[in-house]
Amino acid sequence: xxxxxxxxxxxxxxxxxxxxxxxxxxxxxxxxxxxxxxxxxxxxxxxxxxxxxxxxxxxxxxxxxxxxxxxxxxxxxxxxxxxxxxxxxxxxxxxxxxxxxxxxxxxxxxxxxxxxxxxxxxxxxxxxxxxxxxxxxxxxxxxxxxxxxxxxxxxxxxxxxxxxxxxxxxxxxxxxxxxxxxxxxxxxxxxxxxxxxxxxxxxxxxxxxxxxxxxxxxxxxxxxxxxxxxxxxxxxxxxxxxxxxxxxxxxxxxxxxxxxxxxxxxxxxxxxxxxxxxxxxxxxxxxxxxxxxxxxxxxxxxxxxxxxxxxxxxxxxxxxxxxxxxxxxxxxxxxxxxxxxxxxxxxxxxxxxxxxxxxxxxxxx
Amino acid sequence: xxxxxxxxxxxxxxxxxxxxxxxxxxxxxxxxxxxxxxxxxxxxxxxxxxxxxxxxxxxxxxxxxxxxxxxxxxxxxxxxxxxxxxxxxxxxxxxxxxxxxxxxxxxxxxxxxxxxxxxxxxxxxxxxxxxxxxxxxxxxxxxxxxxxxxxxxxxxxxxxxxxxxxxxxxxxxxxxxxxxxxxxxxxxxxxxxxxxxxxxxxxxxxxxxxxxxxxxxxxxxxxxxxxxxxxxxxxxxxxxxxxxxxxxxxxxxxxxxxxxxxxxxxxxxxxxxxxxxxxxxxxxxxxxxxxxxxxxxxxxxxxxxxxxxxxxxxxxxxxxxxxxxxxxxxxxxxxxxxxxxxxxxxxxxxxxxxxxxxxxxxxxxxxxxxxxxxxxxxxxxxxxxxxxxxxxxxxxxxxxxxxxxxxxxxxxxxxxxxxxxxxxx
Numbered sequence: 001x002x003x004x005x006x007x008x009x010x011x012x013x014x015x016x017x018x019x020x021x022x023x024x025x026x027x028x029x030x031x032x033x034x035x036x037x038x039x040x041x042x043x044x045x046x047x048x049x050x051x052x053x054x055x056x057x058x059x060x061x062x063x064x065x066x067x068x069x070x071x072x073x074x075x076x077x078x079x080x081x082x083x084x085x086x087x088x089x090x091x092x093x094x095x096x097x098x099x100x101x102x103x104x105x106x107x108x109x110x111x112x113x114x115x116x117x118x119x120x121x122x123x124x125x126x127x128x129x130x131x132x133x134x135x136x137x138x139x140x141x142x143x144x145x146x147x148x149x150x151x152x153x154x155x156x157x158x159x160x161x162x163x164x165x166x167x168x169x170x171x172x173x174x175x176x177x178x179x180x181x182x183x184x185x186x187x188x189x190x191x192x193x194x195x196x197x198x199x200x201x202x203x204x205x206x207x208x209x210x211x212x213x214x215x216x217x218x219x220x221x222x223x224x225x226x227x228x229x230x231x232x233x234x235x236x237x238x239x240x241x242x243x244x245x246x247x248x249x250x251x252x253x254x255x256x257x258x259x260x261x262x263x264x265x266x267x268x269x270x271x272x273x274x275x276x277x278x279x280x281x282x283x284x285x286x287x288x289x290x291x292x293x294x295x296x297x298x299x300x301x302x303x304x305x306x307x308x309x310x311x312x313x314x315x316x317x318x319x320x321x322x323x324x325x326x327x328x329x330x331x332x333x334x335x336x337x338x339x340x341x342x343x344x345x346x347x348x349x350x351x352x353x354x355x356x357x358x359x360x361x362x363x364x365x
Numbered sequence: 366x367x368x369x370x371x372x373x374x375x376x377x378x379x380x381x382x383x384x385x386x387x388x389x390x391x392x393x394x395x396x397x398x399x400x401x402x403x404x405x406x407x408x409x410x411x412x413x414x415x416x417x418x419x420x421x422x423x424x425x426x427x428x429x430x431x432x433x434x435x436x437x438x439x440x441x442x443x444x445x446x447x448x449x450x451x452x453x454x455x456x457x458x459x460x461x462x463x464x465x466x467x468x469x470x471x472x473x474x475x476x477x478x479x480x481x482x483x484x485x486x487x488x489x490x491x492x493x494x495x496x497x498x499x500x501x502x503x504x505x506x507x508x509x510x511x512x513x514x515x516x517x518x519x520x521x522x523x524x525x526x527x528x529x530x531x532x533x534x535x536x537x538x539x540x541x542x543x544x545x546x547x548x549x550x551x552x553x554x555x556x557x558x559x560x561x562x563x564x565x566x567x568x569x570x571x572x573x574x575x576x577x578x579x580x581x582x583x584x585x586x587x588x589x590x591x592x593x594x595x596x597x598x599x600x601x602x603x604x605x606x607x608x609x610x611x612x613x614x615x616x617x618x619x620x621x622x623x624x625x626x627x628x629x630x631x632x633x634x635x636x637x638x639x640x641x642x643x644x645x646x647x648x649x650x651x652x653x654x655x656x657x658x659x660x661x662x663x664x665x666x667x668x669x670x671x672x673x674x675x676x677x678x679x680x681x682x683x684x685x686x687x688x689x690x691x692x693x694x695x696x697x698x699x700x701x702x703x704x705x706x707x708x709x710x711x712x713x714x715x716x717x718x719x720x721x722x723x724x725x726x727x728x729x730x731x732x733x734x735x736x737x738x739x740x741x742x743x744x745x746x747x748x749x750x751x752x753x754x755x756x757x758x759x760x761x762x763x764x765x766x767x768x769x770x771x772x773x774x775x776x777x778x779x780x781x782x783x784x785x786x787x788x789x790x
Contacts, residue, residue, distance in 0.1 A: 001373060002453060002708045005366035069368050133680045236676070263782060274789055279778035286781045287702070287722045294701035295694075298370050314675040319694045357679070 004294075010073055016049060017074055021081025029082035032205035033348055038088055039205065046078070046089035047120045052096055060112050066100060068238060068300035071365025072245035076293070079249025083352040084205035086246060090363050091160045094125035095169045097238065097364050098182060102230035106221075107184065111167070122187070125169040126156035126211055127239075127361025136171075136180070136236055136360060141213065143172035143181055145220065152183060152191075152216040160362060162187075162209040163194050169224065170213065171232075171361070180232045182224040191216035202351030208362075235364065237303060237313035242363035244296035244313075244320035247356045248289060251324045254331030254349040255285045262334055278334060285327045292316070292323045300365065321356035328353035370704070372457070376450050380457035386413060387465025395466040398600035399755050403592060406469040406600055414474045414505040421475070422500035425493060432489045452642065452710045456649040456703065463653030467759040468600030470650065471547055472507075474556070475499060478547070479508030481642045482561040482577055486620040486635035495579055498557055507551040507558040511543035511580075511606055512636065519772045521563070522572045522633065526608065528564040528618075535615045537578060539564055539608040542590065545766070549604035550589050553582045560606065561619065563636055572633040577619040586611035597758030637717070642710060644720040644767050648703040648727035651763035655696045655731040658738040658756045662689060665742055688741060692734045699727040718780040721773040728764030728773075735760040 056062025078086035141154025195210040262273035299312035332339035462470040526541025552558030567574035590605030709716035735757040739746040
């Protein structure tokens, strides 16, 4: 039966995160962006909401079940607060979720307890690579099997929180098979070099790093899923859904701010929202945000049913990245001169909103 | 409840039946009826009339049962609250039929928009009396709705058609001219149908004075004026109706006595409530046309060896592939907004914001998608040998009727800003 009403449990979660986004995240977002420094106390509070533990199945010690729909609902609300904080809070999932989905029994047993603790787990993943053209199916980072060892070589870009990571999940192309595989790599392993922090247009409060792998040797048992491996497309699709949901959250933040501003800002003796030129922009923003959310939900719903969601996830992400740019641009435009001033959040949302075409692998549901 | 996009099996089966009708009785006649405007889709009408008639009969029988059921009103409202799939079925049927041919779809022998008004405003007695003709007989019957006038389009509250009560004869007397009435000629001249006519009983009262009246075929003083010659949907007749002292029975004013007598604009709000149901159906029709165009384009591109890789990065897509991906995404966005407005309608929730959103998006999407389809297929897209150019002409109406894209955007804007009509004109 067709329905667009989240479960009661999901609604409670949405309310909890919304409260967090508005009361904890929003007040620190500006300063964190200006200082390029993560608001660690606020991140800690966000971690304690327990999103990731509740996606780890009960038989593995968690208290829930992995759901892309629930993940999308949560991601939107987090990003409504701030994109950097949202992606920071969700970074451990980049490591944990692939292990939940495809890890061997041993990998799950050894690694997942880390994500059930009260302190923020130092784990991340490295997918993106530097360069103009990036194709997740043609990674430049390689994995060469030699005996019981695998040698990793390559450069990864925008790896969130890599500087403090105890564990990295590194995606690389198997030189023999051409298939993409993922390897669990110790952050301190020889040959892992955390290079400079990335300097980005947006996402400034989230430290991301260029990471170089020079002949990094790992045991073959570090391959995610062992001999069976993983379903890479599923992981990519889960990332696309996460990005779509985050984009909706950023766009909604900008839309609501611009809407409220337009009702207060008086020019020519009336609020500017009473001009169709402004009102129609806002209407279009509202329509596009809703449409995108539905596309994201549909892809997430298909993932939860275990169906191939490639088409829906790709389309949702593509649609979402354009929507986020258009809506956040309108947000700046509606504020006019003030929109260009950093004291107001809309320019930050535009900078963050522009990033979605390049964020593949930086979030997952 | 949980978020779900699952269409129940029996609804899908119904959509498949509509798809069969579309392939059998619509597509093969689409070009011929476009080239020969005002010709009737006889095969389609004859095939579908018995189905629609029996459905209407079943729904009226149910209404009789529930109105005889004792606690009448209470049961009715409880029923309304319970979620159904009635509108979902209709949406998917409209989508499939419009994939077949949007002009022919508009010739469906049914109460159509008139039915929406009767359902939204009519009393049980009126429903039983007025809809009976759509539930019996061998000859198809049409309904229609008349709101627009030469001087009152989007601003329909400024309509000039009047209804004056003649106490002596216990009749309403209607005078004025209505235009752009879909199936108006079929309803009044070619069948024993009816038209819901919106007219003012008190011009000074503005919107509060506007009430819905039922004008039946054969009423003296009613004549069909111009039948329009159109850009698209040419298989559908779009007629003007002239009322010259047309007399109708007293109880052909639609709605309960309170609605009829109210000094507020409840009657007019009834007209607006019919839009909550009709706008998503216009969106559904738009989506059907858009899907026809996209499927056809993909088929022709595949013949040229061009496929659509959904997960390819931007730098590996050609301009044509990007266009097709964007066409599909735009249409999917419209579909999902429509599905949401329909699900709300079936759940008995107030959906006017969502209905307008769906209408805006679908009108825009089908316009762009079909125009793009003509472009992508080059000379053959422009040729009348194929149907793509026709779909472009047919699609455009969805951005116009049942409220233009602009009027619906205005409605959305007012709602999200919490503005009245005066605050945001």
